[in-house]
Amino acid sequence: MGPDFKRLSVFRTVVNSGGVNAAARVLHKSPSAVTYDLQQLERQLGASLFRKSGRRLVLTPRGRALAASIERAYLDLQQAWEGLGDANGREPLRIACVSGFGRYRLVPRLMRMMPPERPVEVLFRTASEVQALLESGRVALGVSYRPLVTAGIVSTPLAEEELVLVGPKTRRAAPRPEDIPKLPFVTYEEFDYVFFRWFEANGLPLPQPWHRVDHFDELEEALESVASGRGWSIVPLDSALGRAYGSRLRVHRPRRHACINDIHLVGSEHELRGEDAALLMQAAKAG
The missing domain is CATH 3.40.190.10 (Periplasmic binding protein-like II)
Structure with missing residues (x-):
């Protein structure tokens, strides 16, 4: 079954209006009809989108994820619409x-x-x-x-980046190479390619088993976890030296030779x- 666009639109209106009653006025529907649409959408998805907090409805984590995806889709549609309607506009990069x-x-x-x-x-x-x-x-x-x-x-080749082991700034002593596979690691989406590349380049065995303390979709949350002292990670050097984390992370290189990754x-x-x-x-x- 494909997306129920009618009820997704109702869900978006409830989120943007701040509640069922306000959404009902916008949609010219009764509050009970809006509530029914939300219940049917949750049934179709097999997940709760809202929870009650006092008299208010609050988005669940899945509800927030769905709302964010819908807004990205609307933004894409808006940009496409504006681009088609502007004959003199330049094609976006x-x-x-x-x-x-x-x-x-x-x-x-x-x-x-x-x-x-x-x-x-x-x-x-x-x-x-x-x-x-x-x-x-x-x-x-x-x-x-x-x-x-x-x-x-x-x-075609575009650039090179260095992959590095990072820990919190408070940890001054570098771990011994033989201790690195035992470290608590913070991972992120597609970490396997980056981690495996770094371990191979440094001649270290992969952790058996992995001691993973946190996992995130995005690199930024992984960097925040490391900076907070929760674990270690392997990341592109540019991200470790960025303004947000350069003063909170310490880079560790077990060997003199850098682990270089090609960018295409x-x-x-x-x-x-x-x-x-x-x-x-x-x-x-x-x-």
Whole structure:
């Protein structure tokens, strides 16, 4: 069964209006009808979207996730609508990036180079999701630590990043190499590629078993967990040295040789020969 767009719209109205009664006035429906729509949506999803807090309805974690997804979809639709209606508007630069390199190196430099009248749309995704967005045509170019090569998509080297072991700033002493596999680790989406690459480059055995204390979808929450002293992680050096965490994290290198990871620019052959690809190449190499 596909999404129930009618009831998803009711759910969005309840969230944005602040409650069932206010949503009922906006939708010109009775409060009982709005409540019924919410109950049917929860039944279809098999999850509670709201909980009661006194006389108020409060979103559950799944409710918040659904509301955020709906708002992203509406924003995408609004941008597409505005772009089609503006004959003189320039096509946005649409790219999908793996989070570490994109957030902490590429995008800050790109923003300093972009003309103010050119819109930009950046989606931070996993490597597999970058590929899916390219294949669907949702974005024109992707940035990934994997050289994605499929039908109609090619790859070219873009930059390099260093992967490092990080711990809280309060932990001054570096762990001994033989103790690293036993550390409590904080992981994030697609951590396996980054962690395995780092352990291999440093000649260390993978933890058996893993001692994982926290796991997050996003790299930022993992960095926050490490900075708070909850565990250790392996992350791109750019993220560890960023303004948000540079004063709260300590970088540890068991060996003198850095663990270098290749970053690739991916897209169609036509897109990789275009001005946008050249701009991204220039931004990636900017100091």
